[in-house]
Amino acid sequence: MMSEDQVIVGLEVHCQLDTKSKLFCGCSTDYRSDGPNTHVCPVCLGLPGAMPVLNKRSIEYAMKVAKALNCTVLHESEFSRKNYFYPDLNKAYQITQYDKPLAEGGYLEIESDEGGERRIRLTRIHVEEDPGRLVHMGNAERGKYSLVDYNRAGIPLIEIVSEPDMRSPKEARKFLNKLRATLEYLSVFDSEKEGSLRVDANISIKGNERVEVKNITSYKGVEKALTFEVTRQKNLIRRGQRIERETRHFIESTGITQSSRSKEQEHDYRYFPEPDLRPLHVQSWMEGIVLPELPDARRERFVAQYGCSLNHARTLTGELKLANFFEHVVAADPKGLSTLAATWIADTLIGELNYRSMNLESVDAPGFTELIGILKSGILTDKSGIDVLRVMLDQRMNHQSCETSAAIVDRLKLRKVTSVTLEKSLTYEIVPNPILTAITEVLTEQPGAVDDFMKGKKGAFNFLVGQVMKKTRGCADPGELNRMLVEALKKKEV
Amino acid sequence: MEAHELSFEPDDRYNAFLAVCKKAPCGKGKLAGIAVAVKDNISTKGIETTCASKILKGYIPPYDAHAVELLRHAGAAIVGKTNMDEFGMGTTTENSAFGPTLNPCDTSRVPGGSSGGSAAAVAGNMVRMALGTDTGGSIRCPAAFCGIVGLKPTYGRVSRYGLIAYANSLEQIGPMGRTVSDVSTLLQVIAGKDRHDSTSYDRPYTHTPVADVKGLKIGIPGEYFGGGVDPKVAGVVKTAISRLEELGATTVPCSIPSMKFALAAYYVTCTCEASSNLARFDGVRYGPAADTKKSWHDAYKEVRKAGFGTEVRRRIMLGTFALSSGYYGKYYTKAQVARENVKADFARLFSEVDLLAGPTMPTIAFRLKEKSDPLSMYLSDILTVPANLAGIPAISVPCGKADGMPVGLQIMGRPFEDECVIDAAYAYEQAVK
Ligand SMILES: [Zn+2]
Numbered sequence: 035m036m037s038e039d040q041v042i043v044g045l046e047v048h049c050q051l052d053t054k055s056k057l058f059c060g061c062s063t064d065y066r067s068d069g070p071n072t073h074v075c076p077v078c079l080g081l082p083g084a085m086p087v088l089n090k091r092s093i094e095y096a097m098k099v100a101k102a103l104n105c106t107v108l109h110e111s112e113f114s115r116k117n118y119f120y121p122d123l124n125k126a127y128q129i130t131q132y133d134k135p136l137a138e139g140g141y142l143e144i145e146s147d148e149g150g151e152r153r154i155r156l157t158r159i160h161v162e163e164d165p166g167r168l169v170h171m172g173n174a175e176r177g178k179y180s181l182v183d184y185n186r187a188g189i190p191l192i193e194i195v196s197e198p199d200m201r202s203p204k205e206a207r208k209f210l211n212k213l214r215a216t217l218e219y220l221s222v223f224d225s226e227k228e229g230s231l232r233v234d235a236n237i238s239i240k241g242n243e244r245v246e247v248k249n250i251t252s253y254k255g256v257e258k259a260l261t262f263e264v265t266r267q268k269n270l271i272r273r274g275q276r277i278e279r280e281t282r283h284f285i286e287s288t289g290i291t292q293s294s295r296s297k298e299q300e301h302d303y304r305y306f307p308e309p310d311l312r313p314l315h316v317q318s319w320m321e322g323i324v325l326p327e328l329p330d331a332r333r334e335r336f337v338a339q340y341g342c343s344l345n346h347a348r349t350l351t352g353e354l355k356l357a358n359f360f361e362h363v364v365a366a367d368p369k370g371l372s373t374l375a376a377t378w379i380a381d382t383l384i385g386e387l388n389y390r391s392m393n394l395e396s397v398d399a400p401g402f403t404e405l406i407g408i409l410k411s412g413i414l415t416d417k418s419g420i421d422v423l424r425v426m427l428d429q430r431m432n433h434q435s436c437e438t439s440a441a442i443v444d445r446l447k448l449r450k451v452t453s454v455t456l457e458k459s460l461t462y463e464i465v466p467n468p469i470l471t472a473i474t475e476v477l478t479e480q481p482g483a484v485d486d487f488m489k490g491k492k493g494a495f496n497f498l499v500g501q502v503m504k505k506t507r508g509c510a511d512p513g514e515l516n517r518m519l520v521e522a523l524k525k526k527e528v
Numbered sequence: 529m530e531a532h533e534l535s536f537e538p539d540d541r542y543n544a545f546l547a548v549c550k551k552a553p554c555g556k557g558k559l560a561g562i563a564v565a566v567k568d569n570i571s572t573k574g575i576e577t578t579c580a581s582k583i584l585k586g587y588i589p590p591y592d593a594h595a596v597e598l599l600r601h602a603g604a605a606i607v608g609k610t611n612m613d614e615f616g617m618g619t620t621t622e623n624s625a626f627g628p629t630l631n632p633c634d635t636s637r638v639p640g641g642s643s644g645g646s647a648a649a650v651a652g653n654m655v656r657m658a659l660g661t662d663t664g665g666s667i668r669c670p671a672a673f674c675g676i677v678g679l680k681p682t683y684g685r686v687s688r689y690g691l692i693a694y695a696n697s698l699e700q701i702g703p704m705g706r707t708v709s710d711v712s713t714l715l716q717v718i719a720g721k722d723r724h725d726s727t728s729y730d731r732p733y734t735h736t737p738v739a740d741v742k743g744l745k746i747g748i749p750g751e752y753f754g755g756g757v758d759p760k761v762a763g764v765v766k767t768a769i770s771r772l773e774e775l776g777a778t779t780v781p782c783s784i785p786s787m788k789f790a791l792a793a794y795y796v797t798c799t800c801e802a803s804s805n806l807a808r809f810d811g812v813r814y815g816p817a818a819d820t821k822k823s824w825h826d827a828y829k830e831v832r833k834a835g836f837g838t839e840v841r842r843r844i845m846l847g848t849f850a851l852s853s854g855y856y857g858k859y860y861t862k863a864q865v866a867r868e869n870v871k872a873d874f875a876r877l878f879s880e881v882d883l884l885a886g887p888t889m890p891t892i893a894f895r896l897k898e899k900s901d902p903l904s905m906y907l908s909d910i911l912t913v914p915a916n917l918a919g920i921p922a923i924s925v926p927c928g929k930a931d932g933m934p935v936g937l938q939i940m941g942r943p944f945e946d947e948c949v950i951d952a953a954y955a956y957e958q959a960v961k
Contacts, residue, residue, distance in 0.1 A: 076590065081589065081590070082587070082693075083571040083589070083593060084591075087725075117851070119810065119825070121810075121824050124813070126807030127804050304852055305856075306856070309695075309696035309727075310688075310696050310725075310726065311726050312726055312727065
């Protein structure tokens with residue numbers, strides 16, 4: 035039942051399709067690490083006389099998405115021109131689809147706030163070209179000038195439009211996450227590429243005008259922008275004010291939305307069919323499209339095959355890489371390791387990675403697999419397991435390499451001490467801090483350098499840092515090492 | 529392969545050329561060493577291409593139009609770029625930012641347009657052949673006015689890649705020459721599928737003209753001899769048609785009822801497409817630079833106001849209006865319905881006859897500045913636009929004179945039967961030689 039102040043959200047999601055070449059020309063889409071205007075040709079520069087030629091692959095990709103999202107591909111679809119002036123729009127029109135989109139209908143199931151699955155209906159999916167990009171020199175309004183980079187111009191985009199079926203900012207976030215997972219499972223989208231996703235959201239409080247929020251470029255941003263809007267709109271209603279139908283822009287840095295100048299709402303895009311392209315008749319391709327295992331199916335398989343809890347399965351299959359990582363870790367002994375691995379990945383590893391802003395690629399998969407094996411053998415407590423994991427991640431973060439789990443366990447002497455009886459609860463040997471041990475040793479071995487330091491030679495300190503680093507085989511955290519060395523030297527002075 | 533150069537220093541007393549290549553490279557092939565002039569809305573790598581507009585002054589394309597590439601491969605010497613109505617918008621070549629072209633048959637008259645420069649270059653014996661473009665008669669009209677041969681090929685027969693678009697769904701690049709043979713030879717070179725133009729068809733043209741119309745059934749649409757058509761012109765054309773009968777063709781009167789909507793459908797469609805095509809000329813990438821001290825919006829306005837001529841601005845505004853919300857259905861949609869009706873009429877006629885014939889233009893060439901009223905200029909396109917709306921091939925071949933000025937016989941055929949149209953024109957040309 036909808037309550038009086040029920041939130042109603044619909045999304046328009048633009049995703050870059052991960053094709054090798056652009057939508058209407060042969061230019062490479064792999065532009066991010068290259069200089070401006072290096073992936074361009076007459077077509078994507080919009081030079082006079084150049085004509086678009088449709089990249090079949092991008093239509094195949096879009097149709098994969100349509101099939102996975104249960105949409106109906108239309109018998110005939112066509113490209114149209116959306117006319118507007120903007121310096122990043124080289125032809126002063128965008129080739130997009132208007133009244134004959136590639137596909138209509140469909141749905142995506144998400145986990146509802148109350149638990150269980152909720153079906154979010156889709157309106158349509160269409161294909162269009164990305165415009166170029168403006169680089170403002172200084173502030174966009176008052177800056178001296180802006181530069182235009184057309185590398186991005188012509189990158190294929192799909193726009194997925196949902197019905198206003200979401201009931202909270204959190205559901206909107208879940209919708210996006212599920213959509214991202216689905217697109218990644220289909221291998222048509224790379225969510226890690228900067229700017230690969232852009233979202234416009236329509237949000238209203240039941241019985242009031244709806245507001246469009248544009249310019250959301252991150253998954254978290256969607257929830258943030260909508261939460262801000264819910265509060266703003268509810269406050270207005272509470273004060274008896276009217277909500278105006280308008281377009282607002284999300285400011286990522288501050289987390290607020292801002293009213294766009296009314297001029298922009300007066301846009302009349304003067305759509306008409308693109309005369310340089312023929313209408314598309316691709317419905318018959320649908321039969322040939324074979325879908326891979328999608329998130330829902332994989333989740334159910336994880337429950338059935340590995341005995342994962344529904345929550346763990348949901349988390350693990352919520353990202354393609356995570357699901358692959360899990361299956362990789364348990365590959366050697368699925369029966370023995372899966373419960374432990376699911377818990378450790380879903381409950382511990384993700385949190386530790388987020389805390390360090392690290393991604394899954396930086397985890398040493400063999401090391402982690404070994405750790406799960408060690409935990410399985412029972413020689414480590416959970417707490418020690420976390421310690422080992424943290425050391426591994428810290429080393430990876432600072433040095434791109436790390437010791438093996440077994441080496442860490444041995445070096446930190448983390449094996450459960452067997453002489454200690456279980457009644458006494460779990461105790462561990464007191465392990466001296468390896469950095470401190472190394473510092474003590476270095477200070478005794480290098481009296482000359484210590485002397486030089488006391489006389490104020492800055493170089494001596496760096497020399498001592500180097501020696502300690504050497505003794506710890508590069509595993510010491512530089513910050514911690516510096517701090518401890520300063521402490522130790524201070525004690526020497528006294 | 530040996531590279532050659534053709535030196536080309538014409539006495540351009542008609543202002544036919546906007547750019548001249550004094551030393552034009554040429555090679556071996558079907559057009560070896562032949563001087564070919566190219567209309568200035570067709571991109572030529574390294575040669576300034578302006579569409580006779582101030583807004584493209586200084587624009588040197590970094591690539592060749594597909595048709596130009598084919599010319600070069602065939603050994604032709606591209607000797608210059610010809611004058612035209614700005615962006616193809618006109619019927620007289622007076623709407624050029626760089627001055628009008630004069631008609632070599634009578635320099636007090638216009639050469640027709642918009643490919644007036646190409647027609648004058650051929651008629652004035654400066655080149656043997658030229659490329660023109662035909663959106664609503666822009667090849668056939670100047671061919672008729674200057675007394676040469678011009679063909680608008682079937683839509684899709686010649687690649688438009690590199691043709692600076694005015695009205696994409698209507699226009700074609702086509703050959704112009706003094707004889708039907710030359711026009712046919714030029715079409716052999718430029719026709720065929722191009723992977724850069726999705727609307728081009730794999731229908732190469734390998735035909736050699738045959739002077740034979742025996743057994744052909746030619747429809748004579750009443751609308752082509754109705755009000756607005758100069759009786760003298762009509763008389764000359766009727767004589768030409770009776771010549772075709774003498775050669776063995778039979779003629780039947782027929783009617784194209786949708787003709788009364790053709791001009792409106794044409795002008796709505798072409799201005800809509802033009803308003804979008806020409807929006808990119810904003811001073812950011814080519815032409816006179818925008819004033820960067822102004823906001824981009826103000827700078828665009830200024831550049832576009834100063835850079836486009838009156839007729840271009842008029843058509844951009846008409847098209848912008850016709851596409852705007854609330855009017856789209858009234859204009860664009862209706863125009864497309866009318867266009868389908870024109871196509872249907874032609875399809876019906878071509879199930880009964882092989883060709884249609886009539887005058888190319890309702891009058892002889894206008895005097896300079898005679899058509900100052902845009903509406904009366906638009907009306908003069910009435911006999912040429914139907915072929916563009918239907919996408920069918922149409923040729924204009926000289927068929928005599930009225931008041932001392934050339935008159936063109938227009939012959940239209942079924943889609944992709946450019947061969948048949950050319951044969952009929954060739955038969956007539958050979959008979960009157
Ligand atoms: Zn490109």
